[in-house]
Amino acid sequence: MPFSSLQLIPDLQRAISERGYSTPTAIQSAAIPVIVGGGDLVACAQTGSGKTAAFCLPLLQRWNQQTPATPRKVSVLILVPTRELATQVGDTLRSLAAFLPKPIKLAVLFGGVSINPQMMHLRGGADMVVATPGRLLDLIAHNALSISSVQTLVLDEADRLLELGFQDELNQLLKLLPAQRQNCLFSATFPEQLSALAQDFLKSPTRIDIAATEITTPEISQRAIVVDTANRTQLLRHLIDSENWDRVLVFAASRYATEVIALKLRKARIAAEPFHGELSQGKRTQVLADFKAQRIRVVVATDVAARGIDIANLPVVVNFDLPRSTDDYVHRIGRTGRAGEAGLAVSFISTGNEAHFRLIEQRQQVKVEREIIAGFEPTEKDVSVSTEDKSNGGIKGKRPSKKDKLRALAAQENKS
Template sequence: MPFTSLGLSPALLRAVSARAYLAPTAIQAAAIPAVLQGRDVLASAQTGSGKTAAFALPLLQLLQQAPSEKPRRLRLLVLVPTRELAAQVGGEIRSLGQHLPQALKVAVVFGGVSINPQMMNLRGGADIVVATPGRLLDLADHNAVVLSGVAALVLDEADRLLDLGFADELSRILALLPAQRQNLFFSATFPPAVQALAQRLLREPVHIDAPAEAEGEPDITQRAIAVDPGRRTQLLRHLITQNAWRRVLVFVATKHAAEIVADKLRKARIYAEPFHGELSQGKRTQVLADFKASRLKVVVATDVASRGIDIAQLPVVVNYDLPRSAQDYIHRIGRTGRAGESGLAVSFVSADTETHFRLIEKRQGVSLPLEQVEGFEPQQAAISPPVESAAPSTGGVKGKRPSKKDKLRTAAAVADSAKDA
């Protein structure tokens, strides 16, 4: 199915061609006609599925059909969970709309930076705002943005928005929006909170469950390496040096761990930087720019970076700390093996985290042998296959009762990510 069959305008088809999109992805083919019809949409869309274009293209076309206003009135609001995703989505919307006969103003707003430049940018209004919830409410409180004219609302990464504790902010924002509007929910998973919100807000939505493109399945080699917790940094340094890895994204559980691991790597003359919610926006932007340009070899990140960051040709992802859930594992390793490239995902597994890792495997439907690296063989209790029982351990997987460790990890992740608002 070509893009020309979806009902898009010549200007948008030109933008699609300029971005070298050969054919619509599954989510684009299903969502674009529905959005053009003015329907509400509830879509399951994984990272890298092309969901931004799936909602941006038809909504840009609908905005073009309405007469322009002076000052500009906010008509399209896109809510996202993190600063990086806000910048990415805003940039893609601008790119897709660059050939439109009627220029549209896109404003990207998020916390962690001064509010004054964002308020100045919103003088005269904006047609489209891409925002994190907390900063949008700050701007509304300053009368810098008016939400009463919004014609379409997009919740991008809806599960992540609610998972990061934005439920109260979302409720306040929804109260400021007009009752009559088009609603689009895009989410990788549909936990009860997302389902409840969708049932409350969506009107006879089109349900879309876009499977991964068969020809687009990422080529990611997954490895699990047994190692004692105290030797993970040494093993990481060894693997980077031994395998001559050019760029590595390392995931840890807390911002403190990100700082410590990055510092130890730098002392070993491996250029590394931490990446977490406590950093200033300027620092985070610089770290990502250096990483993308290969001026930086290693970024040690909390899960604030697990979604919404597209790093071309990233060869390796390392789970220094295991993620809380199988879904988070998928999002982490999905940072590599993109756009037809092959990638490698390595997980460090210790005696006390093996049960959790096996549950992540089970949720994915895969089974990985636990490797040992010479010189780093674990000395703690021997790692052995988990024993099935009538009451299996939950290991903190989402949807099950979390352990104390899982609750601490969750609290740390929320504290890191809340800075993005």
């Protein structure tokens, strides 16, 4: 099915062609007609499935059909959980709007930077706003903008908005929005908390579910390598060199871990940088730019900071530490194998997390064969534990404390 079958205006089809899009993805084919038609929508689609364009294209088409207001009034509000995702969505909107007959004023708003330039940019209003909830509330409190004229609300990465503690901010913003509006909710997973939120403010929504059939797509190969905890950094270095990975996104459990791993890789003459929430916005932007330009070979990130990272043709993702939840695993491996490209997701398995990885396999309905790399044979207790094992294994309520983890990690890495 070509994009022309979706009845998008010629100006948008030209922008699509300029971006190299050929045919719409499954989520784009299903979502675009619903949004253009003005209906509410709940879309569950995995990371990398093309969902950003799935809502940007119809929103731009609907906006283009409106009569411009003076001063400009916000008609579209897109809420996202992180700065990086806000930037990504903003870049997509600007690119797709490049050939529209009337210029669009877009405001991309997030914290971690001075609020004053954002307030200046909002003088005279805005047509569309992409924002993180906290900064948006700050700007509303400063009377820098109003959202009382919003016609369409989009929650992107809605599951993450809730996981990162934005429930109260979302409730405050929903009270400031007009009662009559279009609502679109996009998410890679659909936990119970999100279902409750959807029932509160969506009206007879169309439900699109793409994620359930795409997580096991062969474009993302999954590997599980058994290794002692203390030898993970050396194994990572070995794999980067022996398998000639030119770019790798590595996930670690904490800010401290990202710093330690990146430092050890640099000592081994592998260009690497940490990426976590305590970095300045300028530093985070620079790291991503260097990674995209292949001036950096490895980025070591926490789950929160990595939200919204969109790197074209990223070949490899490594779970240095396993994620706390199955949903986080979905988000992590979705950083590779995007837009139909092949990708590889590698997980390091040790005695302490074998049970947890089995739970991940069970929830994802996959089975990943365990590997042992020559020279890195595990010496810790046999990882082939029973599924009935009651050790911590990553199960909630049985884990060591955060401080215990950091002390153990420091001790293990210092031996590396």
